[in-house]
Amino acid sequence: MADENIHAQPQHADGKHIQLPAPTAWPIVLAFGCTMAAAGPLTSTGIGILGGVMMLAGCIGWFREVLPHEHHEQVEILDRPVVVASRRALVERIQLDPRHRAHVPVETYPVLSGIKGGIAGGVAMIIPALIYGEIAEHSIWYPVNLLGGAGVINWQHAPNAVIAAFHWDTFLIAIAIHIITCLLVGLLYGAMLPMLPRHPVLLGGILAPLLWTGLLHSFMGVINPALADRIAWGWFLVSQVTFGVTAGIVVARQERIPTGQSLPFAARLGIEAPGLLLSRPDAGSPVDKNKDREDRH
């Protein structure tokens, strides 16, 4: 093996020495000269002139170092062989299940199921929100205006009576925000629920809204302090959980479809090339490639 990998011919005629570039002081002289020349305008003309002289001397010395023939030194080859050996004798290949590349999720819900879940959850969460408005401010428009006016500067310091009244503009904005957000979160649920290990509805419907509400609670004071003061976080959590559970149930009741993740790449592209799917006989399975692992004794 050594013969295969190490070129055995000595690199110099006598086989005992190697020719290397000779050490030289001219590079440091030239560098110091350049620096002194640069320092000239900062210090005094004399320093600059001295730098120029050193640069000239450095260049001449350097040229004489390589012209007409480059200077070399002979370095003796020290005969002290190095042993190239591994302390880890055993090469253990990672044993792969044929389904190893069958990524989660093997099956997922169709896009439509996420949209359905989002719509259902969006409708359901309106109910606790309106109940809150009616109980807290005696107006169902209060939570609507909070949502629609969240980013409007004029609403930052509006009195409660104004926020409790009906306004077309904030109503339409709130509807748009609500629809878009519910559809997007519904799609997210459709994509994520198959990946949650157990009790997807419980995790997606309760735990995720809980985390989301906590995150929003910590952020909202920085992003929009006026809005943060008006949000009743308990009611907010109830409406989020209502959305999550409803959307989760609707999505989970839909029929799953295979994702195609477990199919070879070529097959997923629709290429009919059986040769591409076979492994090289000398290289093992393509799945095993780059998966070697060594273990200690």
Added chain:
Amino acid sequence: MADQTVPLGNSLGAAYPSSGTFLEWLHSWVVTVDHKKLGILYIAYGLFFLLVAGAEAMVIRYQLAFPNNHFVSPEAYNQIFTMHGTTMVFLAGMPIIFGLANYMVPLMIGARDMAFPRLNAFSFWLTAFGGLLLYFSFIGGFGLYGMGNAPDAGWFAYAPLTGSAFSPGHSMDYWALALIVAGFGTLGTAINIVATTLSMRCRGMTLTRMPLFVWLMLIVSAMTLLTITPLTAAQVMLLLDRYLGAHFFDAQAGGAPMLWIHFFWIFGHPEVYVLVLPAFAIANEVIPVFSRKAIFGYPAMVAASAGIGFVSFTVWAHHMFTVGMSWVGNTFFVLSTMVVGIFTGIKIFNWIATMWGGSIVFATPMLFCIAFVFQMLLAGLTGIMLSVAPWDWQLHNSYFLIAHFHYVLVGVIVIAIFAAFYYWYPKATGRMLSERLGKWHFWLFVIGFHVTFDTMHFVGILGMPRSIYTYQADRGWNTLNLVISLGAFLQGIAVAIFVWNLIYSYFRGQEAGSDPWDAWTLEWATPSPPPAYNFATEPEVRSRRPLWDLKHPSDPDWKYEA
């Protein structure tokens, strides 16, 4: 599968012959053209300035630890934070990285030396003297016979603050001229690395078999050639303004301060990648060895690195959202900046995939690399936040940006450099660094880092502007600033342990042997430290892991590499 013990004939001798007197020893270092010695000089020089800039950071943090503090004067404070930034980027980060490249690239590609050994020496000494000239400004800023003043306009030296009307004396002249001198040194080294990599690879080492470290250093060097030149050009223009009455950056005379900002960031942003790609390069070598697996997705790693290099030249104006650009400009630079996230994402996934299923050895280099991957993700996320123009408008001139910047430069680059020290120190000295001290260093540094820079994001969000000298007690920043400073001092303790480890282990460390990590690239096929000639006979490789092939002849990599 059995072990294979493969003697390499005459190729591998002992280290340097014993030196004579101290003067002879000193002379051998001054006149050396050996890439390994120059690499060590680069690294020692960079490490020295890392400590200097670290000390400056300590002063900054003590000054800001308490409200209404007057530990240093406002003038001195401006000088210190300017020199801290300039030093870390130009005199610590770049030299350490190019020192590593100097030392490792020829060894990794099976070469005897760099392509131009004398140019290599010249480049190092230029860099070294450039740094010394910059620090001479502390005592010589008004000339040899006057009082000194160091540069104080920030490391980015924005016009018109650098004009002679606002920066009288020689402070900015020192900054410009010293960096021009050091910049030529950097250019020389970059040319050398490109030439060495392209023309001096050993037999069988095709581009697709080069270690990723070498690949990334090739990309970094090519980038360096393109990034240093606009900075040098701008500095020459600045000197023309200051000495000869030109008006490139003088708005009142028809010049454009914006021109400086463009020039600086056309240099400055790729420069961040010039610094961070070597950190990726280090991780590319360390993570596979300590995961006991080949790197995952080698071609994708090369492509992603080249992609980062290319895209980094298209993002400079994301540093300029707050100067007021057109919506077209804002949109382009927002999107181009976000594209960087795709390439770095590929890299993070590949590092994780390399570790996945491996027999991970949690030695100190690997600990630093795991922290590096984690930090890279966090730094990338805060970068994505700042790439959004409206967010940037709010926070660009706050400590949030300083926190993000240090997430990258300290959390990614410095931490990866620490990994490199622990990984390759045995090769350069023949001694292992102490693992016990290494773990103290790791934990104290990582904890101190997060205490400092996590908290710094919050103080930035609360509105603390960057570069301020002090602040009033009623701003709500007191406790946070104290916490930030305490974290900084914790990092200082960690670095002190690291330095002690370097010194202690050099004399008392365990013998390393040629291949202490059971690694796979060619540098581990030479003694530690390597002889002057590296390899007595030219190696020949057949795969990306030549030492794996030697160690496991019945299961070599070349069977699997197309």
